[in-house]
Structure formats: structure tokens, C-alpha cells
Amino acid sequence: MHDAGKVLLGLGAFAGLVTGPAWYAFARGKGDPPELQRPAGGGTCIEPTGWIRARHMELLDGWRDAAVRRDEHVYLASDGRRHAISLTGTCLGCHVEPAKFCDRCHAYAAVEVFCWDCHQQRKRSRP
Amino acid sequence: MRRRRFLEIAGLGLAGVCGVPVARALAGAAGTEPAPAALRGKRWAMVVDQRKCLTRPGCQACIQACHRAHNVPAVKDPRHEVKWVWKEQLARVFPDRVTPYTPAAVKERPTMVLCNHCDNPPCVRVCPTQATWRRPDGLVMMDEHRCIGCRYCIAGCPYGARSFNFEDPRPSIAGEPTDYPTRTRGVVEKCTFCSERLAVGQRPLCVEACEGVGCGALVFGDAGDPGSAVAALLRGGEVTRRKPGLGTSPHVFYLL
Numbered sequence: 001m002h003d004a005g006k007v008l009l010g011l012g013a014f015a016g017l018v019t020g021p022a023w024y025a026f027a028r029g030k031g032d033p034p035e036l037q038r039p040a041g042g043g044t045c046i047e048p049t050g051w052i053r054a055r056h057m058e059l060l061d062g063w064r065d066a067a068v069r070r071d072e073h074v075y076l077a078s079d080g081r082r083h084a085i086s087l088t089g090t091c092l093g094c095h096v097e098p099a100k101f102c103d104r105c106h107a108y109a110a111v112e113v114f115c116w117d118c119h120q121q122r123k124r125s126r127p
Numbered sequence: 128m129r130r131r132r133f134l135e136i137a138g139l140g141l142a143g144v145c146g147v148p149v150a151r152a153l154a155g156a157a158g159t160e161p162a163p164a165a166l167r168g169k170r171w172a173m174v175v176d177q178r179k180c181l182t183r184p185g186c187q188a189c190i191q192a193c194h195r196a197h198n199v200p201a202v203k204d205p206r207h208e209v210k211w212v213w214k215e216q217l218a219r220v221f222p223d224r225v226t227p228y229t230p231a232a233v234k235e236r237p238t239m240v241l242c243n244h245c246d247n248p249p250c251v252r253v254c255p256t257q258a259t260w261r262r263p264d265g266l267v268m269m270d271e272h273r274c275i276g277c278r279y280c281i282a283g284c285p286y287g288a289r290s291f292n293f294e295d296p297r298p299s300i301a302g303e304p305t306d307y308p309t310r311t312r313g314v315v316e317k318c319t320f321c322s323e324r325l326a327v328g329q330r331p332l333c334v335e336a337c338e339g340v341g342c343g344a345l346v347f348g349d350a351g352d353p354g355s356a357v358a359a360l361l362r363g364g365e366v367t368r369r370k371p372g373l374g375t376s377p378h379v380f381y382l383l
Contacts, residue, residue, distance in 0.1 A: 068270050072159040073161065074161065076160060078157045118309050120306055
């Protein structure tokens with residue numbers, strides 16, 4: 001192979017450039033998972049944590065369609081409990097400050113959240 | 128291993144791989160259901176008793192209650208204003224009832240207007256995303272998640288019942304906002320007959336506010352239930368509707 005050294009050097013430089021930001025972030029400690037504010041009262045989420053972490057967006061999409069389009073306002077969880085279908089009521093009832101919960105993971109993953117453009121996220125206190 | 132045996136095992140394995148997530152999804156009992164307290168109606172309707180409404184000149188109880196609860200912005204610029212419920216001059220609400228001999232005092236009578244929740248709503252027909260649609264119980268709904276702000280519905284509505292958010296509504300919301308979601312710049316909004324209240328067993332807020340000031344000019348109920356107060360008023364035969372010739376069949380009725 002002609003110019004193998006140059007080709008390999010070029011490939012190495014390319015890989016370095018492309019992955020550079022990631023190395024930079026790791027070096028600055030930005031690669032660490034975000035620290036989330038846990039609900040003060042403890043308790044369990046409406047579904048298992050791992051499932052919620054992976055599929056909360058599907059759950060919320062389903063809630064939106066159920067509440068807005070089908071007029072169904074009760075969620076029957078897989079453990080048999082019933083919950084009001086309400087982002088601000090049920091979810092934010094425990095996660096009182098989405099800026100310290102939702103937004104931290106979403107900023108980490110660079111996924112934009114636009115729920116709060118309409119849904120109110122006033123910090124609320126539990127009765 | 129014979130080829131046949133290999134294919135059998137491979138096929139079973141593949142079915143297992145595909146079947147596990149399907150079985151897991153089917154096993155979960157999770158689902159959604161209506162709230163038990165929800166008010167159910169065959170055909171929701173409202174009667175506006177104009178004669179009672181006129182006994183309280185300048186009353187804004189219904190408008191204030193609605194706009195406060197639904198975070199309707201009080202936009203200063205009249206070209207950009209957002210309204211769910213408001214009062215309009217009689218001559219504009221019922222142009223067919225005005226003759227050259229109608230005195231100005233009658234023409235200018237403030238008349239309460241809102242979305243008519245038509246049987247045959249033109250706004251629904253023209254909406255390209257089904258962001259607005261008609262429920263089987265007659266409510267013409269808005270799904271702000273789907274609205275793309277094309278404003279065909281505004282052009283389609285013959286009653287001017289819809290408002291467009293030309294600007295971010297949040298800075299114009301008077302007082303502390305309620306839990307009801309605000310809208311964003313670029314979507315259309317209107318009265319929904321308080322679908323969020325019907326879902327939890329409460330009647331529309333304007334009706335309660337009107338009763339709250341001791342007027343009772345607004346009557347809400349199920350036109351499909353012969354025993355309801357609305358049905359009794361409709362049977363009385365004195366009610367009228369806005370622009371009946373258009374064939375939209377509004378379900379906000381007026382006693383003028």
C-alpha cells in the first residue's frame with residue numbers, strides 16, 4: 001500500500017477531531033451523569049424507575065392523547081394503582097422542581113423539553 | 128445436524144426473540160380510562176338568556192372567571208387580542224335582526240358570545256392537522272399540541288370565535304397564572320365548553336360565575352336529555368341561533 005503512513009495519520013487526525021468534544025467533556029467532568037433532585041417525600045413512581053427512565057416520553061405521549069383527545073383522565077398503572085393523568089398534577093406533584101429533575105437529564109442528553117412552554121412549572125409545595 | 132432440524136430451531140428461536148417483547152407489552156395491565164366523576168352528555172348545549180343578562184349592565188363575571196381560569200392573555204393591541212368569551216353589540220351578533228328602524232340603543236345591546244360548538248363546524252372541516260375536532264357529545268375541541276398556526280379555522284369560523292396568539296401570551300396574563308396550560312405564540316385558541324371541568328364533574332365556569340352573581344342568564348346542559356333545563360328551554364320554541372342559514376347548527380342558543 002502506498003502512503004499508508006499518511007493515510008493512517010489522516011484517519012487518526014480525523015478521529016481525533018470528531019471525538020475531540022467528547023474527550024474534552026470527559027476531561028472537564030461533564031461526562032458524569034447528572035445529579036437529580038429526588039422527591040422529598042420518598043414514595044414510588046407510578047411505574048418502575050427503569051421503565052420510566054427509558055419510556056417516560058411514550059407514557060406522556062399516551063397521556064396527552066388520552067386526556068386531550070379521548071377524554072380519559074385516569075391512568076391504570078401496571079401495578080394496579082390508579083393515577084390522575086396530569087403532568088403538572090401527578091408528575092410535578094412529587095418532582096416539584098422540574099428544573100432540578102427533568103431539565104438536568106435533558107440538558108445532559110441535549111434533548112429539548114418544550115412541555116414548559118405551555119404547562120405551568122410553578123414550584124409547588126405539598127399539602 | 129440436518130438442515131431441516133437447523134431451520135426448525137432457528138425459526139423457534141426467532142419467534143421467541145420477537146415474542147418476548149410482544150408478550151411483555153400485552154402482559155402489562157397499564158391503560159387509561161375516563162374519570163368516574165365526569166359529566167356525560169349526549170349533546171352539550173348552552174342557552175344565553177339575553178333578557179336576564181341585560182338586567183346587569185357592565186357585568187363581566189363570566190368573562191373574568193373564564194379568562195382568569197384559562198390564563199387567557201389580556202393583550203393590549205386590539206389586533207392581537209385573545210378572547211374565549213366576550214360581549215359584542217347585538218347588531219354584530221344578529222345582523223339579520225336589525226332593520227333601518229332599529230334604535231341605536233337596541234343595536235348596541237351587549238350580547239355574550241363564545242364558540243357555538245356547532246354540529247357541523249367549518250373550523251373542523253378546514254383544519255389540516257385535526258388539531259380541532261368535534262367530540263361525539265358536541266364539544267368542538269382544540270388540541271394545542273397539534274395546532275400549526277395556519278389559521279384556516281379562523282377563516283372558516285363564521286362567528287369569529289377563535290383567536291390567534293400573535294405574540295407570546297405569558298407576559299400578558301393578568302395576575303398569578305392557574306394550573307391550566309397557557310398557550311404559545313403561533314397557536315389558535317377558543318372556548319372549549321370547559322371540557323377540563325366536565326371531565327371532573329363540574330359545569331362550565333362562565334355558567335357558575337353567572338349564577339354566582341345571582342343572574343343565571345347562562346344555562347348549560349344536555350340537549351339530548353329531555354329532563355334537562357336546557358332541553359326544556361329549547362322545547363319552549365323562543366330560542367334563536369346565530370346565522371342559522373349557514374347550516375352549521377350552533378349549539379349556543381339565545382333568548383333575545
